[in-house]
Amino acid sequence: MKQESDTSFQGPMLWMTALVLTAGNFVAILDSTIANVSVAHIAGALGASNSQGTWVITSYAVAEAITVPLTGWLTRRFGTVRVFRYALIAFGIGSAMCGLAHSLGFLIFSRVLQGFAGGPLMPLSLTLLLRIFPKNKAATANGLWATTTLVAPVVGPILGGWLCDEYTWPWIFYINVPIAIICGLILTMVFRHQKEEQQKHPIDKIGLLLLVIWVSALQIMMDEGKDKDWFASNYIITLAIIAAIGFAAFMIWEITQKKDPIVNLSVxxxxxxxxxxxxxxxxxxxxxxxxxxxxxxxxxxxxxxxxxxxxxxxxxxxxxxxxxxxxxxxxxxxxxxxxxxxxxxxxxxxxxxxxxxxxxxxxxxxxxxxxxxxxxxxxxxxxxxxxxxxxxxxxxxxxxxxxxxxxxxxxxxxxxxxxxxxxxxxxxxxxxxxxxxxxxxxxxxxxxxxxxxxxxxxxxxxxxxxxxxxxxxxxxxxxxxxxxxxxxxxxxxxxxxxxxxx
Structure with a gap:
């Protein structure tokens, strides 16, 4: 079944809003790959090894992977438009902090903030596109979203490599700031008269904790495995055990949690x-x-x-x-x-x-x-x-x-x-x-x-x-x-x- 479309969006207003929503999706996905070719530049500038520098990628991926499945709960609690708008603004702030970082520790902290904010941008951009487009143009909405989802991972390494070769590594993060600010302001004006129902759902604390544990352990295991020779390392074995037990516990808890699960697996x-x-x-x-x-x-x-x-x-x-x-x-x-x-x-x-x-x-x-x-x-x-x-x-x-x-x-x-x-x-x-x-x-x-x-x-x-x-x-x-x-x-x-x- 399709989401009901909002008939107040027509003509230039429809396409301007669609552009803003796809821009939010684009920058979130772009930042999952833009740093891939820039690790050596970043590590050298901050006095870290290349192995330590890969945490710039890992930290974003872990944070993003945690918040993406939380999107449903967040929107029920705070509203779809509000979550998207604040996530976009937070993403811009996190990007600015990344560019200003003078130590690897602060950069990783900033990337975590950026990842937390970027997670909801991807699914909610699709949800809002389906909401503003008429039912007979749902394919166009899906096409816009899918195109940015496809192109952003390809553009990321190109743009990251060019910015590092021609300028300096902070610019791979600074380019997000004006996009986030402009798009956040436009969304605030466009949706200012819309009211969304907000349900006072309590947070599933145990489900959230289990989600953080198993996703973090799995992501770190996958990122560190090659360098640690996989299961020849006790560190990797420990992460694998934590991820497996955490995942099993999470699935059991969420399936049996009939009221307000943190992730709705019933879909x-x-x-x-x-x-x-x-x-x-x-x-x-x-x-x-x-x-x-x-x-x-x-x-x-x-x-x-x-x-x-x-x-x-x-x-x-x-x-x-x-x-x-x-x-x-x-x-x-x-x-x-x-x-x-x-x-x-x-x-x-x-x-x-x-x-x-x-x-x-x-x-x-x-x-x-x-x-x-x-x-x-x-x-x-x-x-x-x-x-x-x-x-x-x-x-x-x-x-x-x-x-x-x-x-x-x-x-x-x-x-x-x-x-x-x-x-x-x-x-x-x-x-x-x-x-x-x-x-x-x-x-x-x-x-x-x-x-x-x-x-x-x-x-x-x-x-x-x-x-x-x-x-x-x-x-x-x-x-x-x-x-x-x-x-x-x-x-x-x-x-x-x-x-x-x-």
Whole structure:
């Protein structure tokens, strides 16, 4: 079922409000990736190691992951518009504090504040878009939201790399401040005459505590696992146990908490919502994983700068933007499951093609498949959000949007850790295999030494070639695994019913 639309929004007012809402969603998602390529700059400026610098990413992800599923309770308690407006203002304040930080500790504290504020912006931007657009333009609302959700993670590394290369790292946070202030003021004026019902719901303290415990433990485990050699570390084992026990306790408590649960898990009773979220989690994990891997591979093994690595991956967002309006219009007439199936399979097919690259690839050989892949993204993201939100009751939409975004965020974090670990392990494995095969007769080594190159330098040259090929093969393996995940996700959407009205 659809949320009732607000008929007071028409013409320029409708589109101005929609722009403000999508801007809020954009900056929240942008900041989940904008610091990814900036860790080295930040750590160096604040006198920290790169390992410590990754907490700039982790702290935001943990805070955001905690508040996203709380969206339903917050809106019932304080009202949807009020929560969105204050979250946007707090996000701007947190961004300014990040830019002004002169120590890693204060920066992490500021990122936590920023993450807490950014969490509700994602689901509530969708809820409010569906509220202000007429029912017959719900597909347009979903399209706007899905497009910003798709483009922001792609733009983040590009913008972050460019700002760090050309200016200084604080600007990756300062750019949010004017957006948050302007959009917050506009929302205050636009919604000033609207009254929202506020219910005095008591907070589910035990549910909130359990949520904080298991989400924090899981997120930290996934972020730190690779550096700590995963379950060879007692630290990681302890975090895994805490996360598992905390999750089990949280599920039992929330399912049995009939009155005012902190997270409304009952929305999963809707088959359409469950199938959509399953598809979203699998496909977004595959997409986000390769989106993290590609610039990392380009920078560490293909000698690309942060800016050029970002530019190579940007083409996905360009093609997604071009095709999004068409898909938005099409989704109002076609069964969303067919569109999602096509879009996810398309992404899987392009990813499969990408699993056959070699070290001689140039910029356009990398970028063109990403450009082609972008044409499938709107077919996936626009209908999937509509399928999920149309499957629940109107009063459940805030909770459903929060849970959907929570699982999307969590799947992205899980994919990042998994991809980094598998990539590194596969690189070592391929290196061991190739070391036996490359120049097994010693012909190349002898030609190098006979040409006057020092013995150790010659060995280093051969090892460098072996490493380069190992990384390429490991990268291709990740692409192949991701294409399988896309295929499974494409078929998962058929577990849900059609939500199209005849």
């Amino acid at each position: 999963f009773r809707h088959r359409g919502f469950s199938a959509s979220v399953l598809t979203l989690s699998l496909a977004f994990a595959a997409f986000f994983g390769i989106n993290v891997l590609t610039p990392l591979w380009l920078q560490t093994n293909m000698a690309y700068t942060a800016t050029w690595a970002g530019l190579a991956t940007a083409w996905t967002g360009v093609s997604a933007l071009i095709i999004a309006p068409f898909v938005g219009a099409l989704s109002a007439r076609v069964d969303g499951r067919k569109l999602v199936f096509f879009g996810v399979l398309w992404m899987g097919a392009v990813t499969f093609i990408r699993s056959f690259l070699n070290t001689d690839v140039d910029f356009w050989t990398i970028s063109i498949p990403l450009l082609v892949m972008g044409f499938g993204l709107p077919f996936f993201m626009i209908p999937i959000s509509a399928q999920a939100m149309m499957s629940v009751e109107p009063h459940e939409m805030d909770s459903a949007a929060g849970l959907m975004n929570f699982l999307r965020t969590l799947s992205g974090a899980f994919a990042t850790s998994l991809v980094n670990t598998v990539w590194e392990n596969q690189t070592h494995y391929k290196h061991e295999q190739l070391s036996v095969l490359i120049d097994s007769s010693g012909t190349y080594f002898r030609s190098l030494t006979e040409s006057g190159i020092d013995t150790e330098v010659a060995r280093g040259i051969i090892d460098q070639i072996t490493t380069s090929q190992s990384v390429m093969l490991a990268t291709n393996d990740i692409m192949l695994y991701s294409s399988v995940a896309f295929t499974i996700a494409a078929f998962a959407i058929w577990l849900g019913p059609s939500t199209r009205k005849h």
